[in-house]
Amino acid sequence: MTTAMTPTFDPLADAIAAAEGVPELAEAELPAMLADTPAKTKDLLIIDYSGDLEKVWATLILASTGAAMGVRTRVFVTFWGLQVFVKDSKRITGENWMQKMLSAMQRPGISHRKLSKMNFLGMGPWMMGRLARQYGVASPKELLEAAQALGVEFIPCQMTMDMFGLKPEDMIEGMGEPVGAATVIGLMTENSTPLFI
Amino acid sequence: MPTLAISHTIDARGLSCPMPIVKTAQVCRVVPAGSVVELLATDQGSTKDVSAWCRATGNELLDQTVDGSVYRFLIRRN
Numbered sequence: 001m002t003t004a005m006t007p008t009f010d011p012l013a014d015a016i017a018a019a020e021g022v023p024e025l026a027e028a029e030l031p032a033m034l035a036d037t038p039a040k041t042k043d044l045l046i047i048d049y050s051g052d053l054e055k056v057w058a059t060l061i062l063a064s065t066g067a068a069m070g071v072r073t074r075v076f077v078t079f080w081g082l083q084v085f086v087k088d089s090k091r092i093t094g095e096n097w098m099q100k101m102l103s104a105m106q107r108p109g110i111s112h113r114k115l116s117k118m119n120f121l122g123m124g125p126w127m128m129g130r131l132a133r134q135y136g137v138a139s140p141k142e143l144l145e146a147a148q149a150l151g152v153e154f155i156p157c158q159m160t161m162d163m164f165g166l167k168p169e170d171m172i173e174g175m176g177e178p179v180g181a182a183t184v185i186g187l188m189t190e191n192s193t194p195l196f197i
Numbered sequence: 198m199p200t201l202a203i204s205h206t207i208d209a210r211g212l213s214c215p216m217p218i219v220k221t222a223q224v225c226r227v228v229p230a231g232s233v234v235e236l237l238a239t240d241q242g243s244t245k246d247v248s249a250w251c252r253a254t255g256n257e258l259l260d261q262t263v264d265g266s267v268y269r270f271l272i273r274r275n
């Protein structure tokens with residue numbers, strides 16, 4: 001008989017093994033996690049749900065800055081947000097009377113946004129526009145152009161396009177392919193920082 | 198500091214956030230690596246934003262000075 005039969009007495013190792021559950025799994029995952037770590041910046045995914053002037057402004061400031069900082073930036077435009085990316089020249093959109101009436105009640109296009117508060121029949125947006133020019137703040141239209149030039153991807157929601165009766169030719173140039181919620185959730189859970197505006 | 202050959206000057210005076218950064222990014226995409234870009238801005242936020250942008254994009258902030266209300270940044274594009 002040799003000392004090989006002596007049972008190991010290492011309560012610390014036992015306690016660590018018990019606390020970690022399955023130690024082999026933790027070891028197997030470690031190299032993959034380390035391989036991903038070299039300071040890879042996450043993508044930015046903004047869900048532009050709102051068509052309100054102030055929220056669209058915030059969306060476009062963040063999107064253009066994100067792209068300027070070398071972050072891959074996507075903006076998923078859905079519901080009222082989709083109306084923002086209809087061409088300014090389009091007055092009435094849609095196929096049936098309800099879709100047409102919705103576009104008549106809220107004129108689509110980046111230059112025709114209303115404030116969610118203090119709109120006062122356009123007095124609020126007019127004052128915001130005056131103040132923005134006075135203080136050198138770029139307009140949503142200018143920011144949209146800058147964002148597109150920097151490579152921000154604007155992705156329309158297929159379901160909202162259908163519901164509002166919007167056709168690809170109604171939308172501004174350079175929009176991405178329409179997608180659904182699953183694509184957005186996929187992007188959101190993969191490697192993106194999501195923002196819902 | 199020694200005089201640097203400035204390849205581009207971005208005049209963002211009078212422009213508010215985020216335009217100084219957006220314009221800088223646009224210019225830095227087209228100038229060759231190693232070029233020195235000068236940015237002039239009056240936006241007070243740019244004193245912090247330009248260095249944050251340089252850190253995030255791997256460009257080098259060579260110098261930052263202020264003359265009255267105008268901030269001047271020298272950036273080496275990497």
